[in-house]
Amino acid sequence: MTDKSAIKSGRFFSAKNLFLVIPVFRRHRLRLILGVIALLGVDSFQLLTPRFIKRAVDALEDGTASGAILIQCAGYILLLAVGIACCRFVWRYLIIGFSRLLERDLRDRLVAHLLTLDRRFFQRHTTGELMALSSNDLAAVQLATGMGMVAAVDALVMTLAALGCMAYINPTLTVIAVAPMPVLAITTRMLSARLHKRFNKVQEQFAAMTEFARSTISSIHLLKAYTQEQSQVEQYGRMGKVYVHHNLKVAIIQGLLFPFSSLIGNCSLLLVLFFGGRLTVLGTITIGDFVAFMSYLFMLTWPMMAIGWVTNLFQRGATSLARINRIFSEESELRDVVSEESFPLQSGGMEVKKLSFAYPGQTTPALDGVTVSFTQGVVGVIGKTGSGKTTLCHILTRLYPVADGVFFLGGRDVNTLPLATVRNAIAYVPQEATIFSETIQANIALGKIDAGMEEIEKVARAASIHDEIISFADGYQSRVGEKGVKLSGGQKQRIALARALLLDRPIVIIDDGLSAVDTETEHVILQQIAPYLKGKTCIVISHRIAPLVEAEQILVMDNGKMVAQGDHQSLLESNAFYATIYSHQTESLLGEG
Numbered sequence: 001m002t003d004k005s006a007i008k009s010g011r012f013f014s015a016k017n018l019f020l021v022i023p024v025f026r027r028h029r030l031r032l033i034l035g036v037i038a039l040l041g042v043d044s045f046q047l048l049t050p051r052f053i054k055r056a057v058d059a060l061e062d063g064t065a066s067g068a069i070l071i072q073c074a075g076y077i078l079l080l081a082v083g084i085a086c087c088r089f090v091w092r093y094l095i096i097g098f099s100r101l102l103e104r105d106l107r108d109r110l111v112a113h114l115l116t117l118d119r120r121f122f123q124r125h126t127t128g129e130l131m132a133l134s135s136n137d138l139a140a141v142q143l144a145t146g147m148g149m150v151a152a153v154d155a156l157v158m159t160l161a162a163l164g165c166m167a168y169i170n171p172t173l174t175v176i177a178v179a180p181m182p183v184l185a186i187t188t189r190m191l192s193a194r195l196h197k198r199f200n201k202v203q204e205q206f207a208a209m210t211e212f213a214r215s216t217i218s219s220i221h222l223l224k225a226y227t228q229e230q231s232q233v234e235q236y237g238r239m240g241k242v243y244v245h246h247n248l249k250v251a252i253i254q255g256l257l258f259p260f261s262s263l264i265g266n267c268s269l270l271l272v273l274f275f276g277g278r279l280t281v282l283g284t285i286t287i288g289d290f291v292a293f294m295s296y297l298f299m300l301t302w303p304m305m306a307i308g309w310v311t312n313l314f315q316r317g318a319t320s321l322a323r324i325n326r327i328f329s330e331e332s333e334l335r336d337v338v339s340e341e342s343f344p345l346q347s348g349g350m351e352v353k354k355l356s357f358a359y360p361g362q363t364t365p366a367l368d369g370v371t372v373s374f375t376q377g378v379v380g381v382i383g384k385t386g387s388g389k390t391t392l393c394h395i396l397t398r399l400y401p402v403a404d405g406v407f408f409l410g411g412r413d414v415n416t417l418p419l420a421t422v423r424n425a426i427a428y429v430p431q432e433a434t435i436f437s438e439t440i441q442a443n444i445a446l447g448k449i450d451a452g453m454e455e456i457e458k459v460a461r462a463a464s465i466h467d468e469i470i471s472f473a474d475g476y477q478s479r480v481g482e483k484g485v486k487l488s489g490g491q492k493q494r495i496a497l498a499r500a501l502l503l504d505r506p507i508v509i510i511d512d513g514l515s516a517v518d519t520e521t522e523h524v525i526l527q528q529i530a531p532y533l534k535g536k537t538c539i540v541i542s543h544r545i546a547p548l549v550e551a552e553q554i555l556v557m558d559n560g561k562m563v564a565q566g567d568h569q570s571l572l573e574s575n576a577f578y579a580t581i582y583s584h585q586t587e588s589l590l591g592e593g
């Protein structure tokens with residue numbers, strides 16, 4: 001059942017959504033059974049109480065009441081109250097605990113699933129949306145399976161049992177008492193379908209606001225620099241208004257549901273007072289029966305109220321579960337290969353044949369028929385901005401899927417190799433250094449958590465960052481702030497480079513990884529890392545020709561195509577584009593000099 005049809009029909013939980021939670025119910029069945037038994041305990045004790053009230057009232061009426069009888073009745077009622085208190089504690093602990101376990105289980109699975117998804121997915125869904133899912137939506141499911149379930153079981157059992165007890169006292173009066181109920185059932189059904197639709201809007205708006213807050217906070221410096229604080233506040237205010245608007249619509253429906261339930265309850269009370277009173281006057285039932293009947297009717301008031309509340313909780317839970325389910329039904333387009341065989345990719349030979357690629361939703365290809373092979377040694381890649389260099393890196397690091405027969409690694413089609421095997425063969429320095437709000441040591445050791453301090457310092461020295469790190473008050477233990485705010489652009493890049501060097505993998509890809517470093521330092525770094533690149537396949541992308549001059553081969557990219565390749569000298573002679581940028585760059589250097 002699609003989400004839309006679920007909205008239309010107003011069904012609380014579709015089978016597809018239930019499949020998501022059934023295994024958890026099964027796993028914790030003992031806890032649930034015990035919880036429900038305790039819940040039934042509360043209900044039975046509550047149902048027994050009016051029996052003792054009736055006994056006492058009847059004894060008072062027919063004059064047989066003695067101190068001993070009244071104390072006995074009071075004693076039983078007290079005992080029942082103690083029983084109710086104990087059972088209530090037990091069910092709360094077990095069932096609310098269960099809903100927390102279910103929430104944890106869903107959250108763990110959600111996070112694990114998100115980590116399997118590819119870049120296409122993350123281009124379609126914002127971080128805020130996913131954050132809202134793991135906070136607001138999971139909480140709604142937790143409430144529905146915790147309090148919602150308890151209230152539903154409780155309401156159902158209490159209704160049936162109270163009705164049974166009432167019918168035992170007088171069936172006709174019971175029929176009169178429940179006469180207004182069908183009106184409630186019909187109204188609830190009608191309103192609950194609307195609730196589902198409204199909740200969906202509330203959750204969607206919450207997701208949009210979460211994303212807005214996240215992106216505002218993470219780009220606060222930029223927004224301040226562009227004096228956009230006021231406009232951000234206004235925009236957030238407008239979003240808040242829409243959120244309140246949707247919530248108010250929910251409140252209107254709830255506002256109708258709750259009082260309507262109690263109104264119906266009061267109608268029943270009115271009918272019982274009138275007809276029950278008459279039956280008592282006529283002597284058909286005793287005063288004790290009448291008092292007990294009224295007590296049972298009061299017990300029905302809670303389930304009446306609960307109908308509105310439970311509907312509310314279940315609708316919220318179902319809406320959120322459907323939203324979570326939509327994420328679970330997403331699959332990575334990158335086929336992973338499960339293999340017992342291990343592929344120690346010693347040789348880093350890489351080859352792509354007629355590789356064309358367009359980003360999702362784009363018509364113009366970012367790569368157009370690229371054919372190239374990378375063998376041991378340093379290969380430089382140069383090309384105008386937007387020519388497809390980073391896209392090539394994305395394909396080589398298996399972030400996007402490729403067709404069969406296009407990309408070969410160590411002589412094998414990558415589609416026959418497990419993703420982890422391919423990625424474990426490559427040390428990648430992306431164009432934008434990603435730094436975690438951790439210590440510098442942890443940032444460098446990202447891919448090799450157990451790396452010793454000695455190794456870490458060695459690669460940091462090679463990346464020319466060691467001296468700067470030890471000049472910080474806490475050295476390698478310095479915390480760098482969110483996304484490395486305490487570091488300069490060049491420092492971040494060199495930490496990212498050190499991180500890749502630490503991995504010692506057969507293929508190294510550096511995507512413009514030293515763009516924020518001055519040419520002098522870049523030159524020093526390239527010399528220092530040369531021993532690390534020895535015997536490896538190394539792809540160095542750069543906008544500057546100087547660091548590529550020594551490369552055995554240089555590839556020139558333009559508009560998604562590989563337009564020329566050769567060593568520095570041959571390209572100077574044969575490729576006009578290459579010759580032009582070289583002369584521009586040397587001129588500007590001379591100018592600077």
Ligand SMILES: Nc1ncnc2c1ncn2[C@@H]1O[C@H](COP(=O)(O)OP(=O)(O)OP(=O)(O)O)[C@@H](O)[C@H]1O
Pocket residue numbers: 123359360362366383384385386387388389390391392431
């Ligand atoms: N995630 C994306 N979705 C859609 N289009 C994209 C995406 N990333 C890049 N592109 C487009 O693909 C083309 C190639 O981009 P790419 O990042 O590979 O260029 P580049 O050569 O690395 O440029 P630069 O030198 O500026 O880093 C560009 O036209 C760009 O607009």
Ligand SMILES: [Mg+2]
Pocket residue numbers: 389390391431511512
């Ligand atoms: Mg790029």
